[in-house]
Amino acid sequence: MTFEKELRDHYLHGHEKYLRHISVDCVIFGFHNGELKVLLLHARYAGKWALPGGFILKDEHMDHAAERILRVRTGLDEIYLQQFRVFSDPGRSTKKMNEQFLKNAGLKSFKSWMFERFITVGYYALVDFTRVAPFPDNISDACDWFSIYNLPEMILDHRNIFDAGLHNLRVQLNFQPVGFNLLPRKFTMPELQKLYETILDKKLDRRNFQRKIIATGILKKLDEIKWGVAHKAPFYYKFDLRKYEKALKAGLGFES
Amino acid sequence: MTFEKELRDHYLHGHEKYLRHISVDCVIFGFHNGELKVLLLHARYAGKWALPGGFILKDEHMDHAAERILRVRTGLDEIYLQQFRVFSDPGRSTKKMNEQFLKNAGLKSFKSWMFERFITVGYYALVDFTRVAPFPDNISDACDWFSIYNLPEMILDHRNIFDAGLHNLRVQLNFQPVGFNLLPRKFTMPELQKLYETILDKKLDRRNFQRKIIATGILKKLDEIKWGVAHKAPFYYKFDLRKYEKALKAGLGFES
DNA sequence: TTTCAATGTGTTATTATGACGCAATGTAAA
DNA sequence: TTTACATTGCGTCATAATAACACATTGAAA
Secondary structure (H helix, E strand, O other): OOHHHHHHHHHHHHHHOEEEEEEEEEEEEEEEOOEEEEEEEEEOOOOOEEOOEEEEEOOOOHHHHHHHHHHHHHOOOOOEEEEEEEEOOOOOOHHHHHHHHHHHOOOOOOOOHHHOOOEEEEEEEEOOHHHOOOOOOOOEEEEEEEEOOOOOOEOOOHHHHHHHHHHHHHHHHOOOOHHHHHOOOOEEHHHHHHHHHHHHOOOOOHHHHHHHHHHHOOEEEEEEEOOOOOOOOOEEEEEOHHHHHHHHHHOOOOOO | OOHHHHHHHHHHHHHHOEEEEEEEEEEEEEEEOOEEEEEEEEEOOOOOEEOOEEEEEOOOOHHHHHHHHHHHHHOOOOOEEEEEEEEOOOOOOHHHHHHHHHHHOOOOOOOOHHHOOOEEEEEEEEOOHHHOOOOOOOOEEEEEEEEOOOOOOEOOOHHHHHHHHHHHHHHHHOOOOHHHHHOOOOEEHHHHHHHHHHHHOOOOOHHHHHHHHHHHOOEEEEEEEOOOOOOOOOEEEEEOHHHHHHHHHHOOOOOO
16 A cells, blocks of 8 residues: 555545544653654655654554553663643644645545544653664654753744653653663763753762662672773662552651 | 433434543542542433543533533533543443443434443542532432442442542542542641641641641731630641742752 | 631651762772 | 873762651540
């Protein structure tokens, strides 16, 4: 099936496969070269960038839809995924964009579920940058990482969705050690600190940071040392899932 | 229009007015007699209780839909509302229930948008119990408060939605002083403490609690004293919206 | 007038946090 | 080979936040 035929089919018959009015958009975070990055798609006929997203199969859990979208886009399974908000402004008109899109693709307009109003559910994902193989979808001609401080123009309200996702991540990082999902299995303390500093956008005291993180008990120090690095070689750590689960339940705030 | 006609119309033509596949359900919390309570509707033809809920108008923001539902059910405006999660299990079949419902109402079955799959968005609301005038809707024959420890059987997955809402409230109370929305404008320190103890389900030290709450700076002590009460009369406090907004922004966690 | 449960206002010990010192290490320059 | 030095590991100290507890005050009820 040619791309145009596929597109036409999606516009004409997609609603037989997917739920109407509902979509999912993912803010996929990665950490590389001391920078927090986000994975974006370049929408072929819109000329702008977009968050990876998709629709929900008629018999599919929304979380599974998000997982599916991520699997296809990154090649990864078992990704840390967090639903963070529903975006339901009636002004977020996908109609105009989709019509333009269709026109740019060389298809003439017709009635379609894609022109109806859409509510979207925002998820953010934390992935190990080194294991991701970005893969564009049908309607995209590129799939790339962008520094969160240097984002291109994005379609619709995707910039808003990104901002909300980042804000959510920052808040969550203060009471749940979710950062580990952004690192390889083995990492050094300076790497972990750099990650926290990058996400929270502030300098942290090296020694206090170490004490605080160690105190959570979710780290396991390895005997291994990082080689080939200038200056004193740091130890590797890995993160202990079992203790992590406990730490999550421990709760916060009012003790007595 | 008779009720049966209205019902039939809703099943046959509701999708011209509302978005398909999406609903909103509200967990409305109130505080009375030292107990945390939740407002439930008794679904006339289901014989079970339900969270107040509804649908989203084709041109309506989902938050506004939740506000509308609450306004009609409680008579209150400007309610504290918090979206907390999307429930999208494909197994939450509203189909079976709605068909049963229609049958019990004495209408024979027909094709309807109401038999399609629904995803619902959970909101929780915090209201001043003393100002609420519970009002059942068309399809309900009762609207009442229930202690959260003594809930009746509920339709569908509404018990799950309630549990998730309560859990969310408890977590949030630890870092945002949202409890004030559950109290009248004037309240005493013991009343506020009782509220916290009730929501968090644990005893708090009276003196430490006072210090901690005062330290947030969001309270304003009034000269007034509560009369007609046994034993020593406590002071009234009111809550300072301006300082509250500041406290919300202040943030939490990693300082350095 | 007395009693007593509940309130207002403390104090103290313990823990958590922020700010900082110093020796050890290993690469890179001398 | 030696030296310089940025970086790391491990520590101290002062301060702030928290938990645990004491005591005098109040005012309705006995």
